[in-house]
Amino acid sequence: MTDPSYPAPGGGAPAQQRLWSRFLRRPLGVTALAVFLLIVLAGLFAPLLAPYDPNLVDFSLTQAPPSAEHLMGGDSAGRDIFSRLLYGARTTVYGAAVACLVGVLLGVPAGVAAGYFGGLTDRICSSISDGVQSVPGMIVLLIVAAGTGADFTVLMMTVGAFMAPGYYRISRSRALAVRKEPYVDAARVAGLTHTRVLHAHMVRAVQAPVVIQSALTAGVAMGMQTGLQFLGIGTASTPDWGQMMNDGFRTMGTHPLILLWPSAALGLTIAALAFMGSTLADLISVRTEPVSRRRKRAVAPDVEVVPATGRLEHPVEDSALRIENLRVTYRTPHGDKQVVRGVCLDVSPGEVLGIVGESGSGKSQTVFSALDLLPAEGHTSADGIWIGGEPVGDLPRAKRHALLGTRVGYVPQEPMSNLDPCYTIGHQLTEPLRSVHRLTRTQAGERARSILRRVGIDDPDRVLASYPHQVSGGMAQRVLIAGAVAGKPQLLVADEPTTALDVTVQAEVLELLRELQEEYGMALVIVTHNFGVVADICDRVAVMRHGRVVETGAVEEIFAKPADPYTAELIRASLDDTESRDDLDAAWNKAGRTVRT
Amino acid sequence: MFRFTIRRLMSGVALLLIVTSATFFLAHLAIGDPTAGLLGNSATPAQRAALHEKLGLDRPLFVQFWDWFSHALRGDFGTSWRNFQPVSDQIALRVPVTLSVVIAATVLAAALGLAVGVATGLRPGGALARVLKLASVVLFALPGFWVSLVLVMLFAVRLQWFPAVGYVPLTQSASGWLSSITLPAVALALSAIVMIAEQLRNGFVEVTKQDYVRTLRARGLSTRRVTLHVLRNASPAALTVLAVMFVGLLGGAIVVEIIFNLPGIGQLTQSASQIGDIPILLGLTAVTVVFVVLVNFLLDLVLGWINPKVRDI
Numbered sequence: 001m002t003d004p005s006y007p008a009p010g011g012g013a014p015a016q017q018r019l020w021s022r023f024l025r026r027p028l029g030v031t032a033l034a035v036f037l038l039i040v041l042a043g044l045f046a047p048l049l050a051p052y053d054p055n056l057v058d059f060s061l062t063q064a065p066p067s068a069e070h071l072m073g074g075d076s077a078g079r080d081i082f083s084r085l086l087y088g089a090r091t092t093v094y095g096a097a098v099a100c101l102v103g104v105l106l107g108v109p110a111g112v113a114a115g116y117f118g119g120l121t122d123r124i125c126s127s128i129s130d131g132v133q134s135v136p137g138m139i140v141l142l143i144v145a146a147g148t149g150a151d152f153t154v155l156m157m158t159v160g161a162f163m164a165p166g167y168y169r170i171s172r173s174r175a176l177a178v179r180k181e182p183y184v185d186a187a188r189v190a191g192l193t194h195t196r197v198l199h200a201h202m203v204r205a206v207q208a209p210v211v212i213q214s215a216l217t218a219g220v221a222m223g224m225q226t227g228l229q230f231l232g233i234g235t236a237s238t239p240d241w242g243q244m245m246n247d248g249f250r251t252m253g254t255h256p257l258i259l260l261w262p263s264a265a266l267g268l269t270i271a272a273l274a275f276m277g278s279t280l281a282d283l284i285s286v287r288t289e290p291v292s293r294r295r296k297r298a299v300a301p302d303v304e305v306v307p308a309t310g311r312l313e314h315p316v317e318d319s320a321l322r323i324e325n326l327r328v329t330y331r332t333p334h335g336d337k338q339v340v341r342g343v344c345l346d347v348s349p350g351e352v353l354g355i356v357g358e359s360g361s362g363k364s365q366t367v368f369s370a371l372d373l374l375p376a377e378g379h380t381s382a383d384g385i386w387i388g389g390e391p392v393g394d395l396p397r398a399k400r401h402a403l404l405g406t407r408v409g410y411v412p413q414e415p416m417s418n419l420d421p422c423y424t425i426g427h428q429l430t431e432p433l434r435s436v437h438r439l440t441r442t443q444a445g446e447r448a449r450s451i452l453r454r455v456g457i458d459d460p461d462r463v464l465a466s467y468p469h470q471v472s473g474g475m476a477q478r479v480l481i482a483g484a485v486a487g488k489p490q491l492l493v494a495d496e497p498t499t500a501l502d503v504t505v506q507a508e509v510l511e512l513l514r515e516l517q518e519e520y521g522m523a524l525v526i527v528t529h530n531f532g533v534v535a536d537i538c539d540r541v542a543v544m545r546h547g548r549v550v551e552t553g554a555v556e557e558i559f560a561k562p563a564d565p566y567t568a569e570l571i572r573a574s575l576d577d578t579e580s581r582d583d584l585d586a587a588w589n590k591a592g593r594t595v596r597t
Numbered sequence: 598m599f600r601f602t603i604r605r606l607m608s609g610v611a612l613l614l615i616v617t618s619a620t621f622f623l624a625h626l627a628i629g630d631p632t633a634g635l636l637g638n639s640a641t642p643a644q645r646a647a648l649h650e651k652l653g654l655d656r657p658l659f660v661q662f663w664d665w666f667s668h669a670l671r672g673d674f675g676t677s678w679r680n681f682q683p684v685s686d687q688i689a690l691r692v693p694v695t696l697s698v699v700i701a702a703t704v705l706a707a708a709l710g711l712a713v714g715v716a717t718g719l720r721p722g723g724a725l726a727r728v729l730k731l732a733s734v735v736l737f738a739l740p741g742f743w744v745s746l747v748l749v750m751l752f753a754v755r756l757q758w759f760p761a762v763g764y765v766p767l768t769q770s771a772s773g774w775l776s777s778i779t780l781p782a783v784a785l786a787l788s789a790i791v792m793i794a795e796q797l798r799n800g801f802v803e804v805t806k807q808d809y810v811r812t813l814r815a816r817g818l819s820t821r822r823v824t825l826h827v828l829r830n831a832s833p834a835a836l837t838v839l840a841v842m843f844v845g846l847l848g849g850a851i852v853v854e855i856i857f858n859l860p861g862i863g864q865l866t867q868s869a870s871q872i873g874d875i876p877i878l879l880g881l882t883a884v885t886v887v888f889v890v891l892v893n894f895l896l897d898l899v900l901g902w903i904n905p906k907v908r909d910i
Contacts, residue, residue, distance in 0.1 A: 131612060131615065131616070133844070134844060134890070135886075136844075136847060136848055136881070136882055136886065138851045138866070139620070139866055139870070139882055139885065140623065142851075142870035143620070143623060143627055144627055146634070223738070223741075227742045230742060230855075252750060259746065266743060270735075270739055270740075273738065274734045373811050373815055375806065404814065404815050404817040410812065412815075414808055421904055421906055422829045422903055423826070428813075432816040467905045469905075484816075
């Protein structure tokens, strides 16, 4: 059935088995499953289990309280409620099954086709799905019920049709995601037909979400079904819960138990389905819940402690930033992970320090924890952190944050993802000036305009009125630099400020940072993986690897005589990179010219 | 912006035409001969034939459709087949009741969903977040009419805090109006509250991870101000759910209105469908779709205001 040479991830028997055994280890999931199975079995074997004929009328039983012979008593017509409840389970489960089946049959193929083929197929299917969602379903159901003489199966098929958009949406998004996976392309290139690819990969990809959606849909379908029956739609000869609830509703004031039994049965069934679905969804998405702050404080990270690395150059009182023996630990579901393992570094006013290392070396984490900008899962400990010569490591959160935007400025890496897409650039620049620096609206606007001019933006008014998506990456980075220096900080921290930019813009941005640093007399800490940047702008450099400082020194010394082989390797890689880049550009230009002429 | 508005309105009108036309044919095909339902079982064949002719049911279906459609285009939805009163009058009489309940439910869902969503979004691992997660699983699945029954049993029959049934118009008594719609609105809103809270919480967790939130904090903005930025970015998904819920609430209102004995469009829908009063059913469909279109249009406007990037696409 499936081609063994193109295995789809997450599919296959072993994965399925693992999911099952994981499901069975969740008490909530198991309980829900057991309850649901019990109800299904009760419905299936109702003729064997029911002590009485559900339609047998015994006038002495009318509105009778529960007794040994009649576990739940009798309804207002004198019928045994327990027997009717069992038969009602049968109707309920059957109806939900019909609705789910129709929903799957209509929604899943359309969703997979729309996601896989895209284009016109997608547009047509999606607008049909949207249309169905805006149809007043209850009115249509009532019309169908009136016309078909309340044929229950047809009614539940209609319910299923209204459930199809739910199946459509999840199948479409799964198919879209899988479509982009390389193994699907591989299968296509290998000559598999669309049908084979759809069969081999799509079916497996949508399986789990469809099962989860079905748990949800079954619950909703049961609700609609019982609601319709409550309104009096259904066959009088087959007992169902909605009918029973209606009966109970009418005598609610005097005999609440008659209403209670079927309501409890329906509530229990729907809750069981919902918990089954959510347990499955949890297992499949494996969403990691963030650690709560309280727990974070209570437990100190349990990781091995290694000696501190790095060298401090300046006395505390002469430093703009000083970090002593910094450790950063992340809490993950698989235990604690230490990403910075004992880092010491410092920078003095007017000095430019580079922190260099490959990605994952802990350089960004070092500066984030120094500024107290780590995400909630991150945990910092240090022998001491000083900003402007003052210890800040033990300051309360609010006081620590008061340093940001006033004494410390931060320039991020990705210009486009660091501007809030919902606000104009003007708002984002003036908001801190007004709320942190207490400038008036006009003063803040004036300051924003002048600082934008300073960072090389010629038409500040247009940029201030623009939204982030309306400006280029280079422009956005200038805006971010403007935002970082607008508060006239004494320390500027730039995290890979040029990495995301075009080569031509990189040099300009570095030049701008250098100028601003000299003009304001700021200390500048620049995080980068590129020794070219270090050579351009830095006075001193700390080389990091695996969360430790391998080497610290003046830039010329390090370039001339790298003490650590890793440093030498990084320098070589950076230089190679620039060289090959130039070669590449030259070759490309030449090729372009040849083609054009 | 102008073109955006026009485009949305056009697609709304198209949807209205398609859905009402489809309902016309569905109703006629499903109900077949409505005279049986209209006159009851005791009617003689002669009486039924007379009504058949009076209603013009002997004409070809397409002729009947065009007759209805051309009048509907001019805002004339005809008269009820039962009492020959204008459809629009009967619906206009009942719309305020349903809208009272549905709008109250929507406001409740938006307000409580916002509060719970923000509270759990700020502390995603906290106790409230865990309670919300469990509650959302069950409350989403439980049908509104089931919740209504429980509420009636508890608050109207047991505790007698609210009237069990009946509707008091706002023009008659504001407090009476409020207490007559409270239970139905809560019953309808419960699942919407948890859905919106859940969406908002997920949005919060997602947006808090975004780079620009860190940058905003790095500029020294207070937690309150950063939270406002996060909220604005996290709200589109929750608002979309709110709009979808509104459509669901209009449908769910039908059973809830019957339980609480509210003279809204739900009761009218039920009685019209039972006797086969097709003009009323078509009018109800049109009104509902108009609401759906309006709500979706409002949603688009609000989404465009929240994130201007949406407008430019």
